[in-house]
Amino acid sequence: MALETIEAQSVRSGDRPNLDDYDALCREFRWADARGLMDGLPDGGLNIAYEAVDRHVAHGNGDRLALRWIDNDEAAHDFSYGDLSDATNRFANVLAALGLQPGDRVFSLLGRTPELYIAALGALKGGHVFSPLFSAFGPEPIKARMTIGGAKLLVTTKSLYRRKVAPIRAELETLEHVLLIDGAEDLPDGTVSLADALAMASGDFDIVATDPEDMALLHFTSGTTGRPKGAIHVHEAVVAHHVTGKYALDLRPGDVFWCTADPGWVTGTSYGIISPLTNGVTMIVDQAEFNAERWYRILQDQRVTVWYTAPTAIRMLMKIGSDLPQEYDLSALRFMASVGEPLNPEAVEWGYQTFGRPFHDNWWQTETGGIMIANYPSMAVKPGSMGKPLPGIDAAIVERADGAVTELTEPGAMGELALKTGWPSMMRGYLDEEERYRKCFSDDWYLTGDLATRDADGYYWFVGRADDVIKAAGHLIGPFEVESVLMEHPAVAEAGVIGVPDPTAGEMVKAYVALKPGFAADDALNRELRGHARKRLGPAVAPKMIEFRENLPKTRSGKIMRRLLKARELGLPEGDISTLESDEK
Numbered sequence: 052m053a054l055e056t057i058e059a060q061s062v063r064s065g066d067r068p069n070l071d072d073y074d075a076l077c078r079e080f081r082w083a084d085a086r087g088l089m090d091g092l093p094d095g096g097l098n099i100a101y102e103a104v105d106r107h108v109a110h111g112n113g114d115r116l117a118l119r120w121i122d123n124d125e126a127a128h129d130f131s132y133g134d135l136s137d138a139t140n141r142f143a144n145v146l147a148a149l150g151l152q153p154g155d156r157v158f159s160l161l162g163r164t165p166e167l168y169i170a171a172l173g174a175l176k177g178g179h180v181f182s183p184l185f186s187a188f189g190p191e192p193i194k195a196r197m198t199i200g201g202a203k204l205l206v207t208t209k210s211l212y213r214r215k216v217a218p219i220r221a222e223l224e225t226l227e228h229v230l231l232i233d234g235a236e237d238l239p240d241g242t243v244s245l246a247d248a249l250a251m252a253s254g255d256f257d258i259v260a261t262d263p264e265d266m267a268l269l270h271f272t273s274g275t276t277g278r279p280k281g282a283i284h285v286h287e288a289v290v291a292h293h294v295t296g297k298y299a300l301d302l303r304p305g306d307v308f309w310c311t312a313d314p315g316w317v318t319g320t321s322y323g324i325i326s327p328l329t330n331g332v333t334m335i336v337d338q339a340e341f342n343a344e345r346w347y348r349i350l351q352d353q354r355v356t357v358w359y360t361a362p363t364a365i366r367m368l369m370k371i372g373s374d375l376p377q378e379y380d381l382s383a384l385r386f387m388a389s390v391g392e393p394l395n396p397e398a399v400e401w402g403y404q405t406f407g408r409p410f411h412d413n414w415w416q417t418e419t420g421g422i423m424i425a426n427y428p429s430m431a432v433k434p435g436s437m438g439k440p441l442p443g444i445d446a447a448i449v450e451r452a453d454g455a456v457t458e459l460t461e462p463g464a465m466g467e468l469a470l471k472t473g474w475p476s477m478m479r480g481y482l483d484e485e486e487r488y489r490k491c492f493s494d495d496w497y498l499t500g501d502l503a504t505r506d507a508d509g510y511y512w513f514v515g516r517a518d519d520v521i522k523a524a525g526h527l528i529g530p531f532e533v534e535s536v537l538m539e540h541p542a543v544a545e546a547g548v549i550g551v552p553d554p555t556a557g558e559m560v561k562a563y564v565a566l567k568p569g570f571a572a573d574d575a576l577n578r579e580l581r582g583h584a585r586k587r588l589g590p591a592v593a594p595k596m597i598e599f600r601e602n603l604p605k606t607r608s609g610k611i612m613r614r615l616l617k618a619r620e621l622g623l624p625e626g627d628i629s630t631l632e633s634d635e636k
């Protein structure tokens with residue numbers, strides 16, 4: 052069983068984090084002051100790319116290392132803030148020469164290569180709206196997103212273009228330009244070589260004086276619960292990207308920061324591009340996919356100080372075991388954080404035993420644009436809790452009834468997690484889905500669709516997505532609690548829990564379990580797991596049925612797709628599976 056609490060990391064180390072006194076900062080914090088941390092454009096306006104890149108050059112820090120890109124062969128390629136400023140100016144000039152206007156939509160379909168980062172920031176400089184797509188998407192999800200988003204220009208590679216875009220190009224009615232990043236030879240018809248265009252472009256560019264409320268980013272949600280939504284974010288969001296990175300990730304000048312998320316989903320942009328740069332740190336970008344040895348090598352060789360990753364990756368590292376990390380010198384690591392899914396207490400504890408510090412879970416959504424609830428280095432960690440709201444964020448547990456919202460203030464009461472509207476990175480709409488957007492709000496609350504509780508100390512605990520909660524024999528059961536208990540068993544690598552219809556109980560709890568190497572998926576283990584869960588959870592909540600699986604279906608952003616487990620269990624249509632990892636398709 053996991054520890055009750057882990058003493059605050061900064062208390063143990065004597066280090067002084069950016070957020071040193073949570074209560075005091077919550078009292079003093081004003082978004083208007085946070086806004087004052089931005090420079091703004093010399094001639095007025097606010098632009099994310101200026102705050103991320105050129106501001107540092109203007110302050111005399113152009114030589115500082117901004118981005119270290121590690122290619123598939125593990126060679127490092129360095130970009131200073133000055134280099135990024137020049138490259139993004141060139142990119143913005145290329146778009147201007149093609150006739151793109153502010154507000155036009157620029158899409159990327161790229162792996163984690165420098166061009167992705169240059170395209171994102173260069174497009175923002177030109178006042179264009181940037182929307183990153185996962186490079187692993189197939190033609191259909193690409194078409195759907197580019198059509199909804201009204202893509203005018205796409206940056207991609209020859210191979211991705213030939214395989215995925217050329218077959219649908221004729222149907223992409225708004226698409227005018229395609230820039231390919233990999234050389235001028237054998238260019239397919241209707242495409243332009245980005246390298247050539249960049250080489251010819253000027254390195255000077257006057258950043259478009261975007262208004263803080265101008266649309267900047269279009270991010271599609273992960274599609275865990277259904278058809279992905281296109282969330283609109285504006286330049287003002289940079290204020291939240293900046294301060295949440297400072298407080299929830301403790302980013303400081305001199306840090307080497309590694310966010311393992313792909314910019315194809317929101318974490319990889321908010322915290323894989325914008326926040327580390329506005330905070331002036333060096334960010335590591337790894338081109339390759341997950342590989343435990345490689346990851347430990349990067350942490351060691353790059354002397355990573357702050358590491359932001361996800362529960363799925365942590366569970367994969369746990370599956371491989373605690374011996375491997377002992378072979379590496381990870382002494383530079385100061386802070387470890389996790390996001391994207393509930394982080395099982397077992398994983399927090401494993402981090403603590405293995406790295407000498409816990410993973411600090413934090414919670415947010417594509418819609419919130421930035422971290423909303425977090426565990427901070429100056430606060431004790433309660434494994435399994437997502438922590439407390441960021442300064443400036445007013446969170447509550449609420450109940451919706453007849454269009455009105457009531458706050459549930461009793462500690463431990465379960466309800467929907469809600470946030471008072473008004474923080475800078477709140478989405479400004481779902482593209483073309485006004486009705487769906489409006490349904491997220493009641494009075495001045497944004498309703499997240501996640502269920503949670505808050506304890507007497509003010510810590511928030513994730514229960515499950517409203518759609519995933521199981522109603523069995525009068526109990527409301529959150530899948531996370533059951534999954535976490537299964538994870539305590541040494542044989543279990545991963546668990547996904549759903550409710551299946553049951554004539555007497557309404558629903559019955561069923562678990563899908565993937566095992567660690569060396570364990571046999573047999574009846575004895577099945578019985579043992581059910582026994583373990585019954586002992587820990589009681590018969591009403593423990594799974595009645597367990598099915599072993601090699602893998603669980605996940606989104607490309609690494610989330611277990613419980614709705615798909617359920618649809619398959621019940622023989623129902625699978626719904627939108629555009630974000631499903633391909634090996635599960």
Ligand code: ATP
Pocket residue numbers: 272273274275276277278279280316317389390391392393394412413414415416417418437499501513515516608610
């Ligand atoms: P869709 O909205 O399309 O169904 P999605 O909700 O998975 O997809 P994202 O915006 O990427 O899309 O994910 C946000 C959701 O991820 C949250 O609403 C929550 O359910 C889950 N989540 C993120 N971080 C945490 C966390 N620390 N603990 C628990 N759940 C988390």
Ligand code: MG
Pocket residue numbers: 272276416500
């Ligand atoms: Mg969602």
